[in-house]
Amino acid sequence: MTEENRTLTPEEAMDEEIVSYLDGELDREAAIAIERRLAEDPAYRARLAHLQQAWDLLDNLGRTEADENFTHSTVAMVTVKAGEDSAIGQTAAQRRRQLAYAGLGGLALAAGAIAYVVVDRSLNSENRALVRDLPVIKRIDEYSNIEGVDFLKQLQKEGLFAAEVSDGG
Amino acid sequence: MALATEPLRYELHDPDVRLMLQVREGNAAAFEELVLRYQNRLLTILEHLVGSREQAEDLTQEVFLRVFRARERYEPGAKFSTWLFTIANNVASNARRSHARRKEVGVPERHNGSDSAPMQLDQLAKAASALMPARALDKAEQAEMVREAVKSLNERQRMALLLSKFEGMSYQDIAETMGLSVQAIKSLLSRARVNLKEILTPYIEQGSPIEQGIKSEDSPHNSAPTGAAEE
Known part of the structure; x- marks a missing residue:
């Protein structure tokens, strides 16, 4: 559970209220209510004083001052790095262009290969069908005399096709 | 009222936003001015945050580098100081995470007064x-x-x-x-x-x-x- 949505104990709620007051974050009405309680409640007053004292001790931390050369070295470092970024950016752009050209070349090759396969298949599909149907074509005159499939099935039952089947026909 | 619904024009109220807009236009002097205005403020926060002057200086420079790198995309959507300290907070968090990772993989660390646990x-x-x-x-x-x-x-x-x-x-x-x-x-x-x-x-x-x-x-x-x- 985060600090934000955890249920506060009454003491924690009081601390939040005091700290908000010390930070000037309360509206006028809430601040007046705190001040009224401060006037009446010594324990509340002591709590506020302790929190304020701990806060005031932070003044001991002091502020950091940059050295004389810090500004110069920072601006110089940023300029150099920005120059490097620019050079890296140009190299990267060049590499991206090369990759794009290579990719386009690859795509063109792949498209050519696919087109070849498709055309080859479509051209050969008729011949393949003819080869597949060749045994039928050879006997098309005989088959045209046959009345229908039922007649053929009857002939097969009688074993008339056994010789052709064993020949692979 | 119409004014109440208009977005705040930070460039009108914040001189540092105006400086940053000049940086966006390529004004190097404006960037140097921002460094001068904020270096001590950043150093103070970061030194007390990370506990080391040396690291605070590195992080402060990193913050200014990020500001410079972001100049072309900069749009004033907040006070400049708020934007700057947001970057500082991110930089410090990243530094803390990489510090933690170094600890995990057992890279030896310096030990001196200011860096002690x-x-x-x-x-x-x-x-x-x-x-x-x-x-x-x-x-x-x-x-x-x-x-x-x-x-x-x-x-x-x-x-x-x-x-x-x-x-x-x-x-x-x-x-x-x-x-x-x-x-x-x-x-x-x-x-x-x-x-x-x-x-x-x-x-x-x-x-x-x-x-x-x-x-x-x-x-x-x-x-x-x-x-x-x-x-």
Whole structure:
């Protein structure tokens, strides 16, 4: 559970209220209510004083001052790095262009290969069908005399096709 | 009213936003001016956040580098300082994560006073009480004690506390900077102050200058809000 949505104990709620007051974050009405309680409640007053004292001790931390050369070295470092970024950016752009050209070349090759396969298949599909149907074509005159499939099935039952089947026909 | 619904034009109200817009247009002098204006503020926050001057300088430079790299995409959608400290917060978080990863893979670290691991709360409190009875701490010892106390806070409490103390930021601005809700910031700052108080109580109660301070301020008339005056 985060600090934000955890249920506060009454003491924690009081601390939040005091700290908000010390930070000037309360509206006028809430601040007046705190001040009224401060006037009446010594324990509340002591709590506020302790929190304020701990806060005031932070003044001991002091502020950091940059050295004389810090500004110069920072601006110089940023300029150099920005120059490097620019050079890296140009190299990267060049590499991206090369990759794009290579990719386009690859795509063109792949498209050519696919087109070849498709055309080859479509051209050969008729011949393949003819080869597949060749045994039928050879006997098309005989088959045209046959009345229908039922007649053929009857002939097969009688074993008339056994010789052709064993020949692979 | 029509004005109430219009988005805030930060370039009209914030001179640093105007400088950043000049940086976007390629004005190098404007960038240098921003570095001059913000370097000490960033160094202060980052040094107290990471506990090392050297690392704070590196991180500050990293922040300015990111600002410069972002110049072409920059659109004023917040106060410049809020935007800058958002970047600083991200840079510091990234540094902490990579530091943690280095620890995981066993890369040896430097050990010196400023980079040492923070003491536990109870250790700090004991240290404070052990030092106190004999004599009041001098200024350097006070500063060291407070630094250790701040280091013992978790990173988010520490960042919220530093932005509040040193930048005088409102809860709303801290929330925007850290990407959290205002209520979360309220909780973070409250917990941070309570933790500080607990660590530093022996110091507050037994250090003579502080004791006098408590006595003199233990009055409703002296307890006015301070947040607005700390900028």
